Amino acid sequence: MPTWLATHTASLLLLLACLAQLSRCNQGKVNFREKEKQVLDQILGPGRYDARIRPSGANGTDGPATVRVNIFVRSISKIDDVTMEYSVQLTFREQWMDERLKFNDFGGRIKYLTLTDANRVWMPDLFFANEKEGHFHNIIMPNVYIRIFPYGSVLYSIRISLTLSCPMNLKLYPLDRQTCSLRMASYGWTTDDLVFLWKDGDPVQVVKNLHLPRFTLEKFLTDYCNSKTNTGEYSCLKVDLLFKREFSYYLIQIYIPCCMLVIVSWVSFWLDQNAVPARVSLGVTTLLTMATQTSGINASLPPVSYTKAIDVWTGVCLTFVFGALLEFALVNYASRSDMHRENMKKQRRQCELEHAASLEAAADLLEDGTTTFAMKPLVRHPGDALSLENARTCEIHMQPKRDNCCRTWLSKFPTRSKRIDVISRITFPLVFALFNLVYWSTYLFREEAEVD
Incomplete structure (x- = not known):
């Protein structure tokens, strides 16, 4: 036989052997899928499995069935202060043992069986105790699956969106921290039949890029919250989500504008006391703006009984x-009083001048008269009393006064209205700064104390 013919014959035989091997592999795969169907029919066929009966306890005993739970928080869309609720989307998983679902894995070739119909196997009757609304996700297919493992373990996983109640304490708002809970409990099975446990290791996972507009998720804690009622004790799981409110938003939207309004109201102290329209319009405008700001803040919060x-x-x-507006009313009253006093002084000076002129005229007449009396020392003229009073006044004013910085400084402003304005320019900012010191130290320290 020629060499080339032998070579081609050997190549052809090798090709036929590979095709036969590939055919056997494909035949094995088809048989493997058929085996899955046979296993499902074997463990879930009619008369073989009853989904109404709960699984047995540990090691096949009559004890309670144990269900281990873990959740994956996909997103938290909102935390509403008015309705005191929050919305969360999560992947919820339960895992338990059901001895009736054991099957042959054919040497590890069947890792698990997958179902999408939860009605075919027994399911724990878990419900969310603080749920207000909730729905499943069915796009494109229902986001749910059940995996049955060869040793009888069942894994149930579903994606759901929930709106849950979150009672809040707003005494420190907006410097507060809130704790929102997610409670999961058994509805019908008592702890004698069903017990929920957190999965070992990491029972709660949170997506890494979780973003909330006004809050930050600081941490979360898992706990148990079994409840006792007239019908028995029910197993319950709880996860507490600790949120810290982002203060920068409120600093920009509330605190800084309020400070600016208060400072603008102080501009009235620097305006002339006779500029009545300007000072009144400034005080009323700032007061109305501040009232509107307060109403807008209260509209975004629930009506609570505490401060x-x-x-x-x-x-x-x-x-x-409001105090700045009242200060102008006081300045206006003091200004009119100063004007009245100034008019009285002018009238008094005019009367004194007229009286002095009349005395001089009377003296001239006496000097020109033919009859004079030597009894002048016994007669007191009106001008003598006035001269004595002026002498006493001069003596009083000539007495040395103690040096007083405030009195010396206030003496530069002769009218009471001007003095009120000057004192307000200093008093109002000092008192407001003192209030800020007390306010921030009180609430910031109280916040830290509550966290500790």
Whole structure:
């Protein structure tokens, strides 16, 4: 036989052997899928498995069935202060043992069986105790699966969106921290039949890029919250989500504008006391703006019976603005009083001048008269009393006074209205700065104390 013919014959035989091997592999795969169907029919066929009966306890005993739970928080869309609720989307997983679902894995070739119909196997009757609304996700297919492992373990996984209640304490708002819980409990099975446990290791996972507009998720804690009722004790799991409110938003939107309004109201102290339209319009405008700001803040919060930190801030700022308006009323009254006093002084000076002129005229007549009396020392003329009073006044004014910086400084402003304005320019900023010191030290320290 020629060499080339032998070579081609050997190549052809090798090719036929590979095709036969590939055919056997494909035949094995087809048989493997058929085996899965046979296993499902074997363990879930009619008369073989009853989904109404709960699994047995540990090691096949009559004890309670143990269900281990873990969740994956995909997103938290909002935390509403008015309705006191929050919305969360999560992947919820349960795992338990069911001895009736054991099957042959054919040497490890069947890792697990997958179902999408939860009604075919027994399911724990877990419900979310603080749920307000919830829905499943069905796009494109229902986001749920059940895996049955060869040793009888069942894994149930589903993606759901929930709106949960979150009672809040807003005494420190907006310097507060809130704790929102997620409670999961058994509805019908008592702890004698069903017990929920957190999965060992890491029972709660949170997506890494979780973003909230006004809060930061600081940490989360898992715990148990079994409840006792008239019908028995029910197993319950709880996860507490600790949120810290982002203060930068409120600093820009509330605190800084309120400070600016208070400072603008102080501009009235630097205007002339006779500029009545300017000072009145400035005081009324700042007061109305501050009242509108306060109403807008309260509209975004629930009506609670206690005082919040933001209420203290807006209330004091509103008081300062209102005080600036009242200060102008006092200045206006003092200005009119100063004018009245100035007019009285002018009239008094004019009367004194007229009286002095009349005395001089009377003296001239006496000097020109033919009859004179030597009884002048016994007669007191009206001018003598006035001269004595002026002498006493001069003596009083000539007495040395103690040096007083405030009195010396205030003496530069002769009218009371001007003095009130000058004192207000110093008093209002000092009192407001003192209030800020007390406010921030009180609420920031109280926040740290609550965290500890």
